[in-house]
Amino acid sequence: MNWGKGLITGMIIFMLFISAMGVRMFMVPGDDYDHQYYEKGLTFNRDYDREKQVMTDQATPVIEQVGQTLALTFKTPLTGSIRFERPSDQRQDRSFPLAPDAKNKVVLPIAKLATGKWQLTINWQHGGKNYLYHQEITIQ
Known part of the structure; x- marks a missing residue:
């Protein structure tokens, strides 16, 4: 050759x-990256202040999975929403309004949600204050 x-x-x-x-x-x-990275960066301080307000007022909700429901107990009356985000599949993300009963408890059905890890994002307002709380849960 x-x-x-x-x-x-x-x-x-x-x-x-x-x-x-x-x-x-x-x-x-x-790629598995956040497509709203820049938008979230612009609102970071506002979200940080809302998360800090939860700690300041000691308003962390109690989250319990009872059978096929998720029970959230708050310390005060509120209005707001909760978002279930699935890290492995963005198409399964769901949002629900928070409708507490007289004891400030919210019960959400989770039977239709896939088992596994979920990221909860809870936004609520009470007494002119805004709150934001994140927690990872595992639905069984």
Whole structure:
């Protein structure tokens, strides 16, 4: 084999390698990053203040899984919402309004939610103050 054939063979192999990597790059699933990273960065201070308000007022909700329901107990009357976020599949994310009873307890059915890890984000208001609380739970 002479030099010309070796160079052409090497270039063909290199081009096939680059083409295969290009095809593979488009076949893999999308990156697992937060698509709203910049928007969340702009509201970070507001969210931080709301999370700090939970600690200041000692308003951390008590979260219990009872059978096929999730019970949240708050210290005061409130209005707000809860968001269930599935780390492994964004399409399963759900939001529910908080409707507490007379004892400031909210009971949510979780039978339709997949078992496994979920990130809870609870937003609520009481007495002109805004609160934000995050917790990871495992639904069984």
